[in-house]
Amino acid sequence: MRGAPRFCWPLLRSGPGLQAGVLSAAQYDEFALPYQRAIVDEVRRRHPTTPVVLYARGDVGVARMAAAGAQVLAVDHTVDLADARRAAGARRVLQGNVDPAVLLQGRDEIERAVAKCLADGGGPGRHI
Numbered sequence: 001m002r003g004a005p006r007f008c009w010p011l012l013r014s015g016p017g018l019q020a021g022v023l024s025a026a027q028y029d030e031f032a033l034p035y036q037r038a039i040v041d042e043v044r045r046r047h048p049t050t051p052v053v054l055y056a057r058g059d060v061g062v063a064r065m066a067a068a069g070a071q072v073l074a075v076d077h078t079v080d081l082a083d084a085r086r087a088a089g090a091r092r093v094l095q096g097n098v099d100p101a102v103l104l105q106g107r108d109e110i111e112r113a114v115a116k117c118l119a120d121g122g123g124p125g126r127h128i
Helices: 006-013 025-044 060-066 081-087 100-104 107-123
Strands: 053-055 070-074 093-095
Touching: 006 025, 060 070, 060 081, 070 081, 081 107, 100 107
Parallel strands: 053 070, 070 093
Antiparallel strands: none
């Protein structure tokens, strides 16, 4: 953690037991969201041109994630990307979410999965 801003230390130290996918919605709202919001606010205050990406494991709820204020919401392959796009709104960028297991399949299946991901993600400028 050498070089990490002090306000990030709790986040960097939280470890896998505190990931969003492990918490209930109520627990996320109480124990994670206020701290994520504080971290996002501080990063944006200190570095206003730096985009902030919020990563969550599982479906904690994209609308809940959006409440933290990050410009980019990264979702894993368990989250329906079309639903995530609707919940995130048009102004937030989504990142993700092709299932990594698709890489073990053939080229045609990989191309289908990527095309679906790009279509569901909201198009250019709205999806990474």
